Amino acid sequence: MKTTTQNNRGEIFAKTIHFPKVITKQQHNPLNYLLLLGMIFSVYILSMQPVWAHGEKNLEPYVRMRTIQWYDVQWSKQQFNVNDEVSVTGKFHVAEDWPISVPKPDAAFLNISTPGPVLIRTERYLNGKPFMNSVALQPGGDYDFKVVLKGRLPGRYHIHPFFNLLDAGQVMGPGVWLDIAGDAANFTNDIQTIGGKSINMETYGLANGIFWHSFWAFLATAWLLWWVRRPLFIARYRMLHAGLEEELVTPLDRNIGKAILVGIPVLVLVFYTMTVNEYPKAIPLQASLDQILPLSAKVNTGVVEVDTTRAEYRVAERTMTMSLKIKNGSDKPIQIAEFATGGVHFLNKAAPAPKQNDADSVVAAEGLSLDNATPIQPSEQRTVLMTAGDALWESEKLDGLINDPDSRIGGLLFFYDTEGERYVSSVTAAVIPKFN
Ligand SMILES: [Cu+2]
16 A cells, blocks of 8 residues: 655655565464474373372471461361361461561461362351451461361362461461262252342352353453454554554544443443342442451460570481470479471370370371470479471471571470360471581
8 A cells, every 4th residue: 555644743754554464474384283282282191190289398398387377177077978067177376486588467368278169168267256358367376267168069188278378378277188978969059148038159140140251251352353353563563653653543443432432331330220220238249357366365375485495407317406495384284295387296205185186187196205204393494305306307398498598497385284284385496407
């Protein structure tokens, strides 16, 4: 096309503009693509094997040890049917020594990790209060949680409670295997709306949702295609460079643009009015931050004061040795029964806990030993050398701590007195690795 035109600087141009029919010439052999596809597919088939873990050990040890410290996690049952309710309860301590590189837990969401929608969550509580949104957690605080779930798809699944921390990612709690029996077709999820109508949540609003998504997707695609069908970047860039930007947009383009500018807001207003008329009583999706304070001292944290003066990890022996200055602030003799860190529980065989705390947890049954096994008397202050040793340091990938730029350990110490009362203390220290 030969045109004479004036650019925006007032210069007269005579220019041949090429709108090439075919912008890129097909020079590739389709066989190459087939070969590549075949290769990708074979690698995929060869690498397919049953997956038994899902990355819970991949998180840096300092994140697993020093952010959310889970304990007492229990499931009401691990074998149940579709439609049966199951609840998971437990506690967690938010570490005082929160890692500097992990954003503070100002918005945290308690969730359940599942392979797809195999369960539905029906209720959730933090410190006995129902909560729907994210919550701000206070470092140093202890919290008590309960989540009620309902079986949806039959199968055998590894399920964890976990926290989604804003800007930090996920911190997994202990996982268990759940066996859901029955028939997926029998699953029901009926609820009553605030208007008293009973609806099936599995199908409610599905057609409406599909319609609206398709409607806007159609409009957006049509508008995109309207522009994409013309020569794109290079040809337009050259026209722009030649000062022909006026010719890039036709009067029809402008008219359609005007129609969209007026039409879409009017459409939205009309549809909005229709919706409000059909559902006059509706509450918006809640997006606030729930404020729930930590449990008070009644969970017996802080009664026993523990100060870690030194921590050493012996790589060859896979043992962590910690020098603990313990002050018994309770009125009965106490003993250390357990040290828990990053989901691993080291138990003191000489002073067993009255009951097993966590369901299906990762346990080193004889992993904990002390240099002085006699109970610590009320108001006594003693320095104890505690050794937590087991191959679990390696198999749970907690020994990666010594390669981290943040080689600090954190964990929970569980003490029991002569009456079976439990005291929990959070300990933390910089770790010195010993390679021989
Ligand atoms: Cu798992």
